[in-house]
Amino acid sequence: MRYLITGTAGFIGFHLARRLLADGHDVTGFDGMTRYYDVRLKQARNAVLAQYDRFRMVEGMLEDRSALYQAAEVAEPEVIVHLAAQAGVRYSIEAPGTYVDSNLTGSWNVLELARALQPQHLLMASTSSLYGANPTVPFSESHRADEPLSLYAATKKGMEAMAHSYAHLFGVPSTMFRFFTVYGPWGRPDMALFKFTDAILGDRPIDVYGHGQMARDFTYIDDLIEAVVRLAAVPPGEDNRATGEALIDTLSHQAPYRVVNIGGGKPTPLMDFIRTIEAATGAAAKLNMMDMQAGDVPRTYADPSLLHALTGYTPHTPVAEGVAAFVDWFRGWRAETAG
Numbered sequence: 001m002r003y004l005i006t007g008t009a010g011f012i013g014f015h016l017a018r019r020l021l022a023d024g025h026d027v028t029g030f031d032g033m034t035r036y037y038d039v040r041l042k043q044a045r046n047a048v049l050a051q052y053d054r055f056r057m058v059e060g061m062l063e064d065r066s067a068l069y070q071a072a073e074v075a076e077p078e079v080i081v082h083l084a085a086q087a088g089v090r091y092s093i094e095a096p097g098t099y100v101d102s103n104l105t106g107s108w109n110v111l112e113l114a115r116a117l118q119p120q121h122l123l124m125a126s127t128s129s130l131y132g133a134n135p136t137v138p139f140s141e142s143h144r145a146d147e148p149l150s151l152y153a154a155t156k157k158g159m160e161a162m163a164h165s166y167a168h169l170f171g172v173p174s175t176m177f178r179f180f181t182v183y184g185p186w187g188r189p190d191m192a193l194f195k196f197t198d199a200i201l202g203d204r205p206i207d208v209y210g211h212g213q214m215a216r217d218f219t220y221i222d223d224l225i226e227a228v229v230r231l232a233a234v235p236p237g238e239d240n241r242a243t244g245e246a247l248i249d250t251l252s253h254q255a256p257y258r259v260v261n262i263g264g265g266k267p268t269p270l271m272d273f274i275r276t277i278e279a280a281t282g283a284a285a286k287l288n289m290m291d292m293q294a295g296d297v298p299r300t301y302a303d304p305s306l307l308h309a310l311t312g313y314t315p316h317t318p319v320a321e322g323v324a325a326f327v328d329w330f331r332g333w334r335a336e337t338a339g
Helices: 011-022 039-049 065-075 096-117 151-170 192-201 221-232 270-281 305-311 319-337
Strands: 002-006 026-031 055-059 079-082 121-127 174-179 205-208 257-262 286-289
Touching: 002 011, 002 065, 011 026, 011 039, 011 221, 026 039, 026 065, 039 055, 039 319, 055 065, 065 096, 079 096, 079 221, 096 121, 096 151, 121 151, 121 221, 151 174, 151 257, 174 221, 192 205, 192 270, 192 319, 205 270, 221 257, 221 305, 257 305, 270 319
Parallel strands: 002 026, 002 079, 026 055, 079 121, 121 174, 174 257, 205 286
Antiparallel strands: none
């Protein structure tokens, strides 16, 4: 299969591209190499992908439609996976314009591309942040997601709504997958695991928001990639309707469109997560207890029933195993970039 993946220099896009290349697919990557975090990490990911003969890279911003279309000409994609975005809940308070540009305008450009190319399947990355402070758990795709607590979540909600209208108007099978706190090797420096590990190994305090009274449904990167690969083979349509007792399929009544959670359904309290990092690093954390930060949610908790019904798969890697794998990778990365 021929894939066009946006965001291949990013954490998730890199892992997905590497998996697909290893499986023998052709992958064209599209990435803006923005400086939201250390570009050396993005360049290192890109260098790994460049070792594959079936990988081609086009650099450009999502807002630049001509660059995106250039990537499509190279890729001739049968499947488009849109992962590139301006990420981060907290940064959306500091730089809201970048979220509108990337997550709305950029995603619209991807939708226009899909309208023109009519791929077999369009998959777009959304977020569990859409559920906000929903008191009903676990979070089901059928729950209301109309009260986002951050602009980041709001732009992802806007992307989902635009995608539904395009799926209805132009018939492109489209799946929105909502990620639940993805972590693992090659992760982003702005995420808690990276920051906590870096600080603990450097004997610096870590900021613990919500006074530690938070929980996340952590999803190990390999589990997430397995789920995405399987979902790519299940474009939404009547031929792929999920069935099961008490199961609600989000397949639209008006369009070949579906929303799917990707999470294991096992939230981990934040303080337990910190203790797991301490065990993996062999060092104690110095805790700086903080109030909840604006835009954050107290917990995430996926209902993975629909994912399992569609793919036969549920994320399952234990947090201790995933954190240990990250710490091993991080030690090597820190050694490479020291000085």
